[in-house]
Amino acid sequence: MKPENLLTFSDVTFSYDGEEGQRVKVLKGVDLSIAKGSFVSVLGHNGSGKSTLAKLMNALLLPEGGKILVSGVDTKDGEMIWEIRRHVGMVFQNPDNQIVGATVEDDVAFGLENMGVDPKEMRNRIDEALLSVGMEKYALAQPYRLSGGQKQRVAIAGIMAMRPSVIILDEATAMLDPQGRQEVMHLARRLNREEGITVVNITHFPEEAIDSDRVIVMENGEVLMEGHPAEVFSQVDRLQQAGLDVPFVVRVRHELIAKGYDLPFELHQEELVEHLCRLLLTR
């Protein structure tokens, strides 16, 4: 059975007003689909259009041309806009600038308050959401006292409380330290695996994309590549031309096979080490 598509972009274009009054095209006919329950990474350097992509997914922006469907609903359908935003949660880059509440639980409540959820029901959902991101001990804490990773987890809790189908991480780890980045990525993986939440992770850290179900590479407003991480990362030259990095393991193998050594493509250290040792021992 073909997996159901949660998000579909067909021939989507978008542009904004540039500095000198001309229109700047950020998206030039993007076609893509994101399957329900999958973990998809979107890679691209700054200005490749990947953040615009994110904002189009929950109707913060509307496409100029083409069509975007969220669970079959057109994002241009004004009647459904709130339902779309409930379904498609967004975590932004700067942890400080997306927390509305003066306490953690107030912040988690924000989305629910917007939806008009009954206060009693709200209480349950907040507790549940904080538990699911491991922040239940901080319900009454003031957000500015939290670490960057914790703030992002609070933002995710705010989304989880709204019972979304997809969470979009719009460079949500870019401003975090390695520990915070790990916290957020672990959480996203777990929510994907255990709660069946579809995750779209927009990032420029190739390492974050290794364990995705699919990788989409954006370049200059177009989808440059898409596929399984192994398919995408095996095209090292193409990625590097697009100003993107590849994971360390891929880089090492790439350098070695360039000199004629025979190593199968791998994404993880363990496997590459195994092949390499065999090669070192049997040469």
Added chain:
Amino acid sequence: MQITFDQVSHMYGKGTPFERLALQNISLTIPSGAFVGIIGQTGSGKSTLIQHLNGLLTPTSGKITIGDVVITPSQRIPHARRKDIGLVFQYPEHQLFEETVAKDVCFGPLNFELPPNMAEARAREALEIVGLDYETMKDRSPFQLSGGQMRRVAIAGVLAMQPKVLVLDEPTAGLDPAGRKAILEGIHRIHREQKLTTLLVTHSMEEAARYADLMLVMAGGELVMQGRPEEVFQQAELLRTLSLDVPETVSFISRINQSLPDKESLPTTLYREEELIAHLLERLSAPKEC
């Protein structure tokens, strides 16, 4: 300039209920011309440490020597000497304020009473160092630039003071790989060309491994390790207990060495990626001994 810390401690909010010891008995020596990588978790005292270098914070106890300037709890750094120590804060683009790029870069030099024509020459030079063309940039508003360009202008604003010590607090945070590389390469180039003493605070072990020839590891306000990168990276266990990582190169080598017989082990000092690859190629092409 040589930098030494002798038993330096710093306490925030001394005498209030919020008293907190942020630096504890730090003693260190940074030789002139070194490229120092400072690593440690958020809140380990890295930022407090570097703010002592140009007198933004004064030690609660202990003594700091920078070149011939001595800083103690009672002896502050003379204003004129501040320009010797260029401090680039995290997200330095947030400090831009002038109408034009040129004016903003000149702010530092003019504060230190440089004549305007010389300040302009410095601005030109500094912008070229960070890879921006002076003529096309000088009259533009800094707020209309891209994020990466703004960051470069801000760094140029510090370089224009022609510091002898350059301190950078996570200069690549939030940038994409291309932007990160461009900035670090630029910094490394002037470090060599102008024989600066450079301190780079970073969360990225890879960045530290690539550029640093001396590393300081901070944890809980204390200096827990200092030494050459290969020495520090040998202590993978200790780093892990501090919730820090080793560069991927180092974990890669230790993985390989686990699967190889002892006499075939790779040297654990190969923490730079190019060196590691070069060594692997050499090993693969060398005829097997015995």
Added chain:
Amino acid sequence: MLQNIAIGQYVPGQSFLHRADPRSKLLFIVLFATLVFLGNNTITHSILIGFTLFTILLSRLSFTYILKSLKPVWFLILFTVILHIFMTKGGTVYYQWGSFTIEEQGVRQAIFISIRLGLLILFSSLLTLTTSPMDLTEGLERLLRPFGRIGVPVHEIALMMSIALRFIPTLMEETDKIIKAQTARGADFTSGNLVRRAKNLIPIAIPLFISAFRRAEELALAMEARGYRGGVGRTRLNKLQFTWRDVAIAVVAAALTFVIWWWRT
């Protein structure tokens, strides 16, 4: 360090006063203010002083700390005292110097007025010392909710206040950082005359405004992404709940009103 500065004056605690509902506290203050001005003799004033001391004990805060709240207003109290001593006439003349007299009524009024002002200020600082700004905002919103029917945007005002509260520490940290960054570039904020100093603030003020605007823009986007569409149809997380403490406050309020009413002349 800036990050340790408490917002407002709030001192966290677990006392009776800390745990009472902010709405009861707000209403009680309004009542107390009325009673303070209803009281008009030595007995009522003594009762009110005694009551205030009792409340201070109840807050379990240090007495000297609370007295500090009088510091910014002592001049105002002094001024009213002097005004009354010289202007209010009546009763025995205590002192005369030309046409200039100090009379019994004047001294009496001066004492009463300063007691009233002092008690009001002590009481309202007790409120801010024992109530977090968030609770205060929420309490106010609840109390003002009826005005929403006549078109006052109570909801929006409350949201604005709570967002402002939320961003105060963030912006303070930011200010600290910008000051340091500009100082590192040789800026001097402490010397020169007034004009010069005002001019020196530009390198701080502009980055701060730009940052505040950027934050506002990003926050607005984040709010929209989470389905914010104004106050219509919005519910609120119900956190305020009346408890036995509030019943106790109501009883005390009634008793105090009765006592003051009884003893006033």
